[in-house]
Amino acid sequence: MDQETNDEYGIKVAMFINEPKYLGTISEEEAEELGASLFSYTYGDEALGYKLTLYWAINTREDSIVLARYTYEGIASGIAVNHMLALISTNKSIPQINDITYKALERLLRDNPTMEALPSSERYTITFAIDAAKLAVKEYIHKPLNHEEKTVPCKDSPMSIASIKESIELHNIDTLEGLVEYTKAGSSDTDCKENLSAFIEAHQKILAEEEEAEKALAAIPFRELSPEYRVMAVETAIDNTVRQFLIMDGGDIDVLNVKENGEIFEVYISYLGACSDCSSSGTGTLQAIQNALRDKLDPNIYVIAI
Structure with a gap:
């Protein structure tokens, strides 16, 4: 095992980085041998410093994934994240992919249940993997994307407006620095920071309104x-x-x-x-x-x- 990788990450993450079992493509012939059809979906691009292609061999009779692999360009921890994503995607139905959560995926990468698997600056690799999988599901079932799901507001992140807003809500993000950790949005593209701040402020306003409503409810038996x-x-x-x-x-x-x-x-x-x-x-x-x-x-x- 590479000692530098082992020192930077936990044992489990380092092992997946150095022994990426699911890294690679699936050929049409391999999928056919499994009685499945090949489906692939690409998320991000080289210019962003993050490019992920998910390959699924899908049993179309049951809409279940019988084999999952991926190709990837990005920081090392993304190899481990997508390794685990491929592992837990196998034998799942297409609808069940939407049930994979950030917290569940992150916890599976931990050595110690009380310590995060990745540095805070690399949390976005988990967010990206989940986002890619959910978008892949939508493409597979031919579900059209709405305006916010199609619009990518920043040049430094592949995430759409809808996905960024979802991350803000999921992680209760209240600063641009926190948003960078989970989405990479605004890390280098200063032009989109005003819009990102507006998304955060809108969420904080909703939280404040909900808190007021909760207080009002709590006062009544x-x-x-x-x-x-x-x-x-x-x-x-x-x-x-x-x-x-x-x-x-x-x-x-x-x-x-x-x-x-x-x-x-x-x-x-x-x-x-x-x-x-x-x-x-x-x-x-x-x-x-x-x-x-x-x-x-x-x-x-x-x-x-x-």
């Missing part, structure tokens, strides 16, 4: 809220308690409804992403959600997964 506001109160309570842990494991939940049944409040939820396949979905996870809602809102809440 849960039992006295209208059905619509009960759902909002449940969402807020979940946001402030268990949601972060679900997202870190690659999942989430959707609050469907809150029904009053005598003295009892029945909260109906559905599991999303990795949580939908968890064997613990009906036991430990459900109990944790229910306990959090009882503690925050009302002791007579019962959570029902459907």
Whole structure:
């Protein structure tokens, strides 16, 4: 193993950099031997210093990826990131690719669960990989892109307006420096910084409005809220308690409804992403959600997964 790489990164990241098992292309013949069709998608370009091409051999009957590889030009950590992306993409259905999250991918690269896998200045390699995979899915299913999804505002990042806004929201970015870490946008292109600042300010305004709404909701007992506001109160309570842990494991939940049944409040939820396949979905996870809602809102809440 290259000692310099090993010193700069953790053991797992360094190993993937030095032994990039999934680096390379897939030929039409190789895909056919697997009973699959070849699909490829290119993200970025050489001028940006980042170019990634995803190669997927897809079983078109089931829309599942039977083999994933990639070619890549960029900083070394991107090799490890895309190695892990290829690994976890294999045997997934095309829709499941959209369930791969930044936090899940980053955690899989860690040696120590409490320490980030990459330096903060290289976080963007994970963001780019996730962005590329989601855009590849849209191209594969022929989903048209809207204006913000097609518009790339900066010359130093391949990310669209929509993807940059999504990163700002996901990581609660409140400075241009933080935005550079996760998206590289504005790192050298000074002309786009005004627009980037506007995106950050718009998000901060939304957060402030949500905080005011939460305070207003918190002042009213849960039992006295209208059905619509009960759902909002449940969402807020979940946001402030268990949601972060679900997202870190690659999942989430959707609050469907809150029904009053005598003295009892029945909260109906559905599991999303990795949580939908968890064997613990009906036991430990459900109990944790229910306990959090009882503690925050009302002791007579019962959570029902459907």
